[in-house]
Amino acid sequence: MTITGQDFRVLRTPEDRFENLPDYPFEPHYVEVDEGRLRVHYLDERPKDPAASGETVLLLHGNPSWSYLYRHIIPPLVAAGHRCVAVDLVGFGKSDKLADRFAYTYEHHLGWLREAVFDQLDLREVTMVCHDWGGSLGLALLAAHPDRFSRVVASNTRLSTGDDDLGPGWRIMAAWLQASQRTYPYKPSSVVDAFTVTDLDQAVLDAYDAPYPDEPFLGGVRQFPLIIPITPQDEYSPALRAAWEVLEKLELPFLCAFSDQDHITHGDHSALSGRIPGTRGRTHPTITGAGHFLQEDAGAALAITVNEFIRSTVRKHSA
Numbered sequence: 196m197t198i199t200g201q202d203f204r205v206l207r208t209p210e211d212r213f214e215n216l217p218d219y220p221f222e223p224h225y226v227e228v229d230e231g232r233l234r235v236h237y238l239d240e241r242p243k244d245p246a247a248s249g250e251t252v253l254l255l256h257g258n259p260s261w262s263y264l265y266r267h268i269i270p271p272l273v274a275a276g277h278r279c280v281a282v283d284l285v286g287f288g289k290s291d292k293l294a295d296r297f298a299y300t301y302e303h304h305l306g307w308l309r310e311a312v313f314d315q316l317d318l319r320e321v322t323m324v325c326h327d328w329g330g331s332l333g334l335a336l337l338a339a340h341p342d343r344f345s346r347v348v349a350s351n352t353r354l355s356t357g358d359d360d361l362g363p364g365w366r367i368m369a370a371w372l373q374a375s376q377r378t379y380p381y382k383p384s385s386v387v388d389a390f391t392v393t394d395l396d397q398a399v400l401d402a403y404d405a406p407y408p409d410e411p412f413l414g415g416v417r418q419f420p421l422i423i424p425i426t427p428q429d430e431y432s433p434a435l436r437a438a439w440e441v442l443e444k445l446e447l448p449f450l451c452a453f454s455d456q457d458h459i460t461h462g463d464h465s466a467l468s469g470r471i472p473g474t475r476g477r478t479h480p481t482i483t484g485a486g487h488f489l490q491e492d493a494g495a496a497l498a499i500t501v502n503e504f505i506r507s508t509v510r511k512h513s514a
Contacts, residue, residue, distance in 0.1 A: 204294035205233065208406050213289060216402045218266045223289055226315035228307050235311045236289035238262050238281040240273050249276030250322045250345065250505050253312060256281070257327020257352070258419040259383035260488065261288025263402050264326070267494030268501070275502045280318065282311055284332070286415020288406050296414030301332075301422050301431045305339075308332055313343060324348045324501055326490065328419055331355070337445075338438035346448040346508055347473070348501050351457045351487050353466045354442070356435040357424030367458055368425075375420040383407065383416055390487035392456055399491075442471050448508040449473035452500045454485035454493065 213219075221238045228235055242249065252272055254265045262281040269279045283290040285307045286299055293299065312318045321344045325333035330352025337344055375381075384400035407413050424432050449471050451464035460466075462481045468474040480500055485492035 203232065203298070206292040206294055206412055207234070208289065208292070208408065208412060212405045212408060216263065216405065217396070217398045219263055219402065221266075221269070226311050228285075228310040228315065233285055233291045233293075233307065235285060235291070235307065235315075236262070236283040237311065237316070238265075238269065238279065240269050241278045242273055242276050244276075247276040249278065250509065251278045251280065251318055251320060252322045252324060252501065252505075253318060253333075254279060254281040255308075255323065255325040255329030255333045256284065256287070257329045257331075259287070259386050259416040260327070260403065261290075261406060263288065263405075264488065264490045268324070268490055268498045271495065271498040272502060277322075277502070277505070280312070280316065282308065283406075284308065284328075284415070286418075292406075292412050292415060294411060294414070296418045299415045299418040299422070302434075304422075305332055305335055309336055309339070312336075313340065319343055320345045322346050322348070322501070322505055324350070325352055326350045327352055327487070331423070334442065335435065335438045337447075338441035341441065341445060341447060344447060346450070346504065348450045348452055348504055349464070349467055350452045350482075350489060350497065351454060351460060353460075354435060354438065355424050356439065357426045357429040357432045358436070359466070368423075372420050375417055380410070381413055381417070383413075387488050387491065390458055391491045392484065392486045393492050395491065439470070445471055445473055447473045448477075448504070450477060450500070450504045451479040452482055452489075452497060453479075454482045454487070454489040456484070456486045456492075457489070458487055 224237050224239050225234050256264045261283045265281045272279050286292050323333050330349050334354040382404050384403040387403050388395055451468050453460055453462045453464045455462045482489050482493050482496050
């Protein structure tokens, strides 16, 4: 996916912004996408025992978080024998940012993600754990390449085409859209703090702000809310409807692990579980005592849920 006809100045967050982040001891890894013009950061944590027979777990964050969101999910999954790959989307975390915020389109994001995880990392038999915008992109990626995946765990996410009534959550969405554009200075940590139920240490909040030393680095964070299709006429709606044509026939094991205090869904995952065949006949857990960013509020519970789902489906699905 190559950007043409736009300002392609690349911004790279200084490394010293990421020094001494709490509970984030992971070694950075990088691949290049878009003909080598963009550097994408990812974590790749594996069991010490090379004979471990676990699964490859792809962890996709949303807005305005980054791979730091999964710092409490990765260690228990690795201890259970799994390889964990957590990607920073372009414009987020340690990945490169673009000076032109309008270069952050749905099509470009999906192309960069596909190139990173499939063309560069060549991930296969993937267990995808997707949250927020990580699901909005990850589920479209799943629809385009179902043969690359073994199962999915979706948390507090959906794949909107703009055709559906967003219900009571629309008022919150409208407020969020305005705040994302009008707030200055804008601190991503304030969003994470507002949509968790536990008190986060200042050092943790600072970690969520670390990728963004000043306003030009925030283009991806500010642009994401504007890409969400909210009407049937949205330019991305046809492609997302095509994705749903695949997902509505997909028998791949699929689990919804939503939280009870998510500000949009309040634990209601029917937008996914009501349409995707792979969700049927499963008990979809509601993770209690957790807000939208349930990885912060109940990381241990989510890690257990993911591992148990893998263990319960790996034999059947691979048979």
